[in-house]
Amino acid sequence: KAGVTQTPRYLIKTRGQQVTLSCSPISGHRSVSWYQQTPGQGLQFLFEYFSETQRNKGNFPGRFSGRQFSNSRSEMNASTLELGDSALYLCASSYALDRATQYFGPGTRLLVL
Amino acid sequence: QKEVEQNSGPLSVPEGAIASLNCTYSDRGSQSFFWYRQYSGKSPELIMSIYSNGDKEDGRFTAQLNKASQYVSLLIRDSQPSDSATYLCAVNTGSSYKLIFGSGTRLLVRP
Numbered sequence: 001k002a003g004v005t006q007t008p009r010y011l012i013k014t015r016g017q018q019v020t021l022s023c024s025p026i027s028g029h030r031s032v033s034w035y036q037q038t039p040g041q042g043l044q045f046l047f048e049y050f051s052e053t054q055r056n057k058g059n060f061p062g063r064f065s066g067r068q069f070s071n072s073r074s075e076m077n078a079s080t081l082e083l084g085d086s087a088l089y090l091c092a093s094s095y096a097l098d099r100a101t102q103y104f105g106p107g108t109r110l111l112v113l
Numbered sequence: 114q115k116e117v118e119q120n121s122g123p124l125s126v127p128e129g130a131i132a133s134l135n136c137t138y139s140d141r142g143s144q145s146f147f148w149y150r151q152y153s154g155k156s157p158e159l160i161m162s163i164y165s166n167g168d169k170e171d172g173r174f175t176a177q178l179n180k181a182s183q184y185v186s187l188l189i190r191d192s193q194p195s196d197s198a199t200y201l202c203a204v205n206t207g208s209s210y211k212l213i214f215g216s217g218t219r220l221l222v223r224p
Contacts, residue, residue, distance in 0.1 A: 033211065043157075043201065043214040055210040090156055092212075101147065102203075102212060104156040 002027065004093050004105035012111045018079040021108045025072050025093030032074040033102060034066060037088040046089075049074055050096070086112045116140060117204050119215035127223050132189040134218050136202030139183065145205040146178055146185045147212065152198045160200075161187070192222045 005024045013019050025032050034046040045058035049068035068074045072093075078085055088109050092102035118137045126132045134148075145164055149157035163169045163176040163185065175188040185204075189196055199217040206213075 031210070035214075042216040045211045045213070048210045050210065058211070088156075101159055101162050103159065104149075107156045 004091060004103055006089075006091050006105040006108050008108060009106060010109050010111075012113060013081050014113050015081055015083060017081050017112075018077065019081060019110060021076045021089055021091075021110075023074045023076070023091030023093075023105060025074070025091075026103060029093035029095050029103075030072050031094045031096055031100070031102075032068055032072065033092045033094075034074070034076050035090040035092065036060070037090055037107075038086075043090070046076065081112045083112050086110060115215075116213045117202055117215040119200075119202050119218045121216055122219040123221045124218055125221045125223060126192050128192060128194060130192050130222075132192045132196065132220055132222070134187040134189070134200050134202075134220065136185045136187075136204075136215055137183055138185070138202075138204045138213075140204070140206045140213075141180075141183065143180075143183075143204045143206045146176070147203040147205075148174075148176060148185075148187045149201040149203060149214075150196075150198045151201055151217065157201055189220075192220075194222045194224050196220060197222045 031050045033048040047057045063079045066076045088107045090107045091105045094100040094102045148160040151157045161176045163178045169176045173190045177186045201217045202215040203212040
């Protein structure tokens with residue numbers, strides 16, 4: 001099976017811009033979670049989607065949003081970017097989150113200038 | 114108190130030794146526990162999952178879970194320089210659809 005894929009892999013934006021990141025889960029996986037990883041904060045949970053519904057959300061401002069499509073692909077959107085949004089954004093998929101293992105994609109490295 | 118705590122390290126062990134990585138968690142309702150390995154600049158990769166008290170072995174890796182003590186550990190036998198990475202402990206409480214990660218322990222295996 002192909003693994004989790006994320007696009008783009010690298011991205012440079014300027015403050016105030018918005019960005020959309022994409023994640024395609026492993027075939028058959030319906031749960032997609034998004035995380036932000038920074039050296040100072042570690043891996044922080046953004047949100048999780050299952051069958052196009054957001055089931056849980058982390059403690060991030062409302063300018064971070066996401067959605068999931070009927071084919072389980074997911075997007076994460078961040079608006080009005082700040083310097084502190086520079087991070088590795090990771091997507092993970094699982095068949096179903098409860099007790100199920102999450103498999104991570106390669107991540108999108110976002111740099112905000 | 115952080116929900117999942119790990120010693121940041123670095124933990125330095127000689128090649129061939131046993132590396133012991135520890136993790137404590139605060140939510141007694143936690144049901145699923147995972148260890149991930151992350152090389153610098155890469156994404157986390159799953160090493161092991163454990164759900165029941167006791168030991169679970171997979172090759173050179175052994176995960177140990179003690180729910181009464183709210184403690185989970187990972188032992189790496191015959192450590193190799195290629196095991197040098199950051200090891201992340203993750204916990205799923207079962208009541209929320211998310212994994213809570215510790216800050217990770219950096220392991221250095223000296224040749």
